[in-house]
Amino acid sequence: MSKAAKQKIVAYAMVLPAFLIVMLTVAYPIVNSIILSFKDEKTGKFTLDNYAYFFTTPNQLKNILYTLFVVLVTVALAIVIAYLLALYLRFNHSRIAKWIGNLYLLPRFVPAMCAVYAMITIIRDSGLINRVGAAFGQDWKLGLMYHASGLIVMNLWFNIPFATMMIAAGLGAIPDSIIEAARDVGAGRMKVFRAMILPLSVKDVVIAATFVYMSNVGSFTTPYLMGGNAPKMLGIALFDQFNKYLDYNRSAALSVIMFLLCAVSAVVYIRTNLKDREWEA
Amino acid sequence: MKAGGHSMKERKENMKGKKVVSLVMAGAMTAALLAGCGSSASKSTSAGNDAKAASSGSTASAAGNGSVEEFNLYATGSDNVRAIFETLTEDFNNNSEYAGKYKCNLTFMLSGTGAASMTDGLVAAYKANQKDSGYDLVDLSGDDLSKVVSQIGEEAFVKLDKSKIPNASGVEAKSSVAADYVQPYRGTTVVLAYDSDKVTDVPKTWDDLTNWIKANPGRFAYNQPGTGGAGDSFARTSVYNYLPEEAFTSDDPSWEDKWDEGFDYLKDIHSSMYKSGGAVVYPAKNQGTLDLLNQGEIDMCPNWADMVLSQRKSGQIKDSIKIAQITDKPLTGSLQSLAMPTFGAHQDAAYAFINYMLSEEAQQTMVTEMAAIPLIDTSKLDMSGFEDLENLDTTNFRIQSIGALSTDFNERWDNDIATLG
Numbered sequence: 001m002s003k004a005a006k007q008k009i010v011a012y013a014m015v016l017p018a019f020l021i022v023m024l025t026v027a028y029p030i031v032n033s034i035i036l037s038f039k040d041e042k043t044g045k046f047t048l049d050n051y052a053y054f055f056t057t058p059n060q061l062k063n064i065l066y067t068l069f070v071v072l073v074t075v076a077l078a079i080v081i082a083y084l085l086a087l088y089l090r091f092n093h094s095r096i097a098k099w100i101g102n103l104y105l106l107p108r109f110v111p112a113m114c115a116v117y118a119m120i121t122i123i124r125d126s127g128l129i130n131r132v133g134a135a136f137g138q139d140w141k142l143g144l145m146y147h148a149s150g151l152i153v154m155n156l157w158f159n160i161p162f163a164t165m166m167i168a169a170g171l172g173a174i175p176d177s178i179i180e181a182a183r184d185v186g187a188g189r190m191k192v193f194r195a196m197i198l199p200l201s202v203k204d205v206v207i208a209a210t211f212v213y214m215s216n217v218g219s220f221t222t223p224y225l226m227g228g229n230a231p232k233m234l235g236i237a238l239f240d241q242f243n244k245y246l247d248y249n250r251s252a253a254l255s256v257i258m259f260l261l262c263a264v265s266a267v268v269y270i271r272t273n274l275k276d277r278e279w280e281a
Numbered sequence: 282m283k284a285g286g287h288s289m290k291e292r293k294e295n296m297k298g299k300k301v302v303s304l305v306m307a308g309a310m311t312a313a314l315l316a317g318c319g320s321s322a323s324k325s326t327s328a329g330n331d332a333k334a335a336s337s338g339s340t341a342s343a344a345g346n347g348s349v350e351e352f353n354l355y356a357t358g359s360d361n362v363r364a365i366f367e368t369l370t371e372d373f374n375n376n377s378e379y380a381g382k383y384k385c386n387l388t389f390m391l392s393g394t395g396a397a398s399m400t401d402g403l404v405a406a407y408k409a410n411q412k413d414s415g416y417d418l419v420d421l422s423g424d425d426l427s428k429v430v431s432q433i434g435e436e437a438f439v440k441l442d443k444s445k446i447p448n449a450s451g452v453e454a455k456s457s458v459a460a461d462y463v464q465p466y467r468g469t470t471v472v473l474a475y476d477s478d479k480v481t482d483v484p485k486t487w488d489d490l491t492n493w494i495k496a497n498p499g500r501f502a503y504n505q506p507g508t509g510g511a512g513d514s515f516a517r518t519s520v521y522n523y524l525p526e527e528a529f530t531s532d533d534p535s536w537e538d539k540w541d542e543g544f545d546y547l548k549d550i551h552s553s554m555y556k557s558g559g560a561v562v563y564p565a566k567n568q569g570t571l572d573l574l575n576q577g578e579i580d581m582c583p584n585w586a587d588m589v590l591s592q593r594k595s596g597q598i599k600d601s602i603k604i605a606q607i608t609d610k611p612l613t614g615s616l617q618s619l620a621m622p623t624f625g626a627h628q629d630a631a632y633a634f635i636n637y638m639l640s641e642e643a644q645q646t647m648v649t650e651m652a653a654i655p656l657i658d659t660s661k662l663d664m665s666g667f668e669d670l671e672n673l674d675t676t677n678f679r680i681q682s683i684g685a686l687s688t689d690f691n692e693r694w695d696n697d698i699a700t701l702g
Contacts, residue, residue, distance in 0.1 A: 059700050125557055126576040147558030229505060229563050229699035244507040245692045 030259070037252035050253035059230060064257070066231035070148050071216045074155040079209050081156070082163035087197075089164070090171040107161050112221050119154050120145065120226060146228040154222045159215070163208040170204025171197070206272045210265040217261050234258050349384045352627035354634065356420035357390040357399040361591075365651050366420075372646070373637050383630040385418075400425045406624055407433045417625035418634060423615040427458045427530065427682040435459035439621040445632040448639035452656045454675040456618050457530060458682075463618035466638040467647050468654040468675045470614025471514035472604040474574055474589045475581040487522060487610040493581070494553050500580040502555035502563065502570045505699070507691040509567035514613045515583040516694055517681060519546055522610050529613075532684030540690075544697050551701050555579050560702050575599055583612055586673060590652035594666050604669050613681040614673075617653075 040047045054060045089101045107115065122128040123144045133140035144150035174197060182192050223233035232240075234254065242251040356366050370385045390399050399419065406414040421429065429437070440461055443449055454465045473490070475483060479500075484490035494501045504512035520543025521529055528536045554561045555573060564570050570582035571589065575598040584604075592598045606612065619638065621631045637643055641661050647653040648667055655662055659671050683690070 059696060124576070124578070126578045143558035145557045146560070146562040146564075149558070224565060228558075228560060230695070230702070231700075240507075240692075240695060244688065244695075246688055 033252040033255050036249055037256050039249055041247060041249045050249050051257070053250060054254060054257060060237065062231040063234060063237045066148070067217065067234045068261075070151050070155070070233060071213055073148075074152050074159060074216050075209050075212050077152065078156055078159040078163050078212050079167075079205060082160050082167055082208065083201075083205060085160070085164045086167040086171050089168055090174075104161050104164055107157060112158070115157065116154060116222055116225050119157065123150060123153065145226060150226050151223055151233070154226060155216055155219070158222075159212045163212055166208040166211065167201065167204050170201045174200050203272055203275075207269060210269040210272075213265045214262045218258055234261075349381060350627055350630045351384045351386055352417040352630040352634070353386050353388060353415050353625070354418045354420065355388050355390070355399055355402075355416055357392055357425070358420075358422075359392055361651055363389045363391060365647060368646060368650065369638070369643055372642070373634060377637050377640070377642075379633045379637060383633050385630075385634055398425075400429050403429055403437075403622060404432045407437050407622070411624050413626050414622070414624045416622045417627045418631040419620055419622060421463065421618055421620060423457070423617075423680045424682050426456065426463060426618060426620070428684065430458050431532070431684065435462045437623055438462040439623055439628065441621075441635075442632075445629075446636045446639065448636050448657070451658050452639060454616055454656045454678065456616055457678075457680045459620075463620040464635050464639075465616040465618045465656055465675075466635070467644075467656060468614060468616045468673075468678060469585060469587045470606070470654065470673060470678060471511050471583050471612040472586045472589070472606050472673070473581055473612070474571065474584040474602055474604050476574060476577070476599070476601050477603045478601045479577075479580045483605045485605075485608050487607055490607060491550065494550050497580065498553040499556050501550075501553065502573055502579045502582050504567055504570045504582075505563040505565055506694045508565040508569075511567045511570065511582070511584045511588075512563070513687070514681070516547060516698075517683070517687075517690065518610065518612050518679075519543055520690075521681070522546075529679070529681045529683075532682070532686055534686065534689075536683075537686065537689060540693065544693065547694070547698050548701065551698060563699065571598065574602060586614075586654065586670065587652040590667055590669060594652070606673055611679045614675075614678040615680060616656075616675070616678060 037050050038046055038048070040049065054064065085100075085104065089097055089104075110118075120127070123142050124130075125141045125143065125145065127142075129142060130140050144153060178196055178200075179192055182196055187195065218235050219233060220235035220239065223236050224239070227233055227236060234257075238251060238254050238258070241247050241254055354366075354370065356362065366387055366389055370387045374380060374384050392398075400421075403416060403419065406416060435458070438459060441464055446464060449464060452465065454468060456463050456465055473484065480493075482493070484493045503515040506513045506516045520540050523542040523546070524536060524539050528539070551561055554563070555578065556562065564573060567584055567588060570579070571584050571592070573579045574582050574584075586604055589598070589602060589604055593600060593602055619631075619635050621628060625631075639657055641657065644655040644657050645662050648655050648662060648664065648670065652667055652670065654670050654673050654675055656675055664671055
């Protein structure tokens with residue numbers, strides 16, 4: 001056997017375990033779900049009913065729209081706040097900025113369950129904020145629990161640090177020299193931002209947005225503990241179909257719908273990356 | 282053309298590749314399955330051996346070299362049930378009057394962790410005509426019991442000879458299914474949990490409760506059905522109050538047509554339920570409503586008696602939280618029973634264990650450790666801290682088992698009630 005052939009075999013052998021795991025745990029279930037989603041629950045024949053159910057039943061349609069609403073508001077707020085925070089961390093060299101720079105990732109290390117329960121004890125109608133108010137004779141009922149606004153607050157807690165990290169990495173790659181050069185030719189702060197910083201970091205912003213979007217479409221823990229009864233996030237709707245109603249065909253269809261919702265952002269992500277290549281070429 | 286042909290060939294090769302991949306995958310999956318079964322089996326036997334090794338030393342010293350009859354006990358439930366069973370079997374093997382004579386090997390299946398439940402195992406063993414299946418004695422909840430009986434019949438269990446269970450003479454509680462074949466030994470029920478600082482006029486009848494709910498809007502909550510037994514019990518009792526009593530233990534789908542009146546009742550009380558953020562909310566899980574009660578956001582909710590009392594004892598919830606049962610149409614409860622499948626062995630040993638479970642010591646342990654409702658005369662037990670349990674009458678426990686209808690019930694509730702906003 002030639003040396004090249006041997007090398008090839010070694011290379012394939014090294015890739016094989018990862019390949020098999022991906023096939024077994026990702027590709028196979030996806031294919032399986034797609035097939036299942038087009039089958040009738042009783043007869044096993046081809047049908048589109050499982051999909052029609054989610055787009056024609058008013059409650060289910062509301063769930064989809066509600067999920068999109070929560071996710072899009074989360075993305076918008078998280079990205080704006082994260083971008084401002086990242087700008088501050090990149091261009092402010094004070095001691096406070098340094099401290100924030102060290103601390104802002106901390107939430108990522110708190111287990112999701114603990115964080116959600118901590119948030120609940122603070123924002124619930126009888127929580128910390130209400131008690132602080134009670135000390136001043138006020139009765140503040142935030143009404144955040146079991147409401148979309150509460151979910152969004154919690155999502156921000158999880159996603160701002162993550163988005164900041166991604167955007168900060170992008171901003172860190174902008175050399176000081178570019179900005180100094182622009183300043184030298186008389187560009188003001190806003191001009192530097194609009195002409196230099198924004199175009200150079202927009203790609204990271206888009207990528208951060210796609211990640212935040214994807215991770216929230218299928219979220220479960222937060223809406224399960226903090227969400228209301230109806231409408232519900234799709235993660236919970238899927239749980240209902242699968243665990244409560246034991247309807248596996250509809251579960252499969254909803255999984256595919258969620259997959260497609262995520263695919264939208266995957267397309268954006270890939271396109272953003274490709275554009276970059278074009279520019280390099 | 283050439284390019285086309287090439288790609289055809291490639292496609293064929295791809296197909297071949299796919300076949301190979303699927304073969305490998307099938308192989309890997311079987312291997313994983315086998316490994317999974319193997320490891321769990323070896324785990325349970327090794328656990329059994331450990332127990333054997335641990336207790337054989339003490340039994341040897343207690344009873345010399347007399348032969349010890351071993352038997353298997355199968356039980357299932359949540360983690361607090363596991364803990365209590367481990368305590369009790371250890372006590373049975375080492376300290377009880379049966380120590381050195383009989384030895385119980387416990388196999389505990391944590392609920393919700395295995396694909397196949399204990400009831401599936403029982404049904405399978407029966408249908409496979411096994412003779413010595415190892416199921417010498419099984420612990421069954423009311424729900425599980427009716428599930429098993431509906432599938433393989435009560436004759437699958439040994440008809441109990443009460444003379445071999447002297448401690449059962451004072452036990453009045455009777456299982457609603459297969460009463461002659463199973464021995465209940467503890468109970469638990471859903472009750473109304475309320476804050477006694479706020480509720481002075483505790484509802485006694487279902488009408489009282491309805492009036493209370495309407496007179497105190499926003500102060501009552503039940504958890505979403507399907508997320509915990511307390512909410513299930515409340516919603517189903519509400520609906521089945523409008524149906525004949527026999528429907529309570531039937532899984533006949535024709536009853537579904539008669540749910541309307543009950544669901545109208547749930548709709549009627551909907552607007553008086555707990556609100557947050559301007560909308561009515563049914564929290565998830567039993568603990569969800571209990572937390573609201575403890576935080577003072579509501580004053581009353583249905584919950585499990587044992588859950589409320591053990592959390593009160595441990596200081597997790599306020600002392601002012603008390604429990605009460607509705608007398609005319611009680612919330613549903615469950616009796617936990619022991620039964621001997623005909624396809625098991627070691628009946629004398631099993632009888633001894635049943636008798637032990639109804640002894641004062643064992644009943645006391647169950648009261649203190651899990652706030653279970655004891656089935657023997659409570660005057661023989663130390664009920665301090667659990668006085669509320671004495672008022673719960675186990676003789677007229679309302680037991681519900683609607684089998685697969687519960688799935689439809691939850692779906693209808695989600696569609697009709699949860700969406701009212």
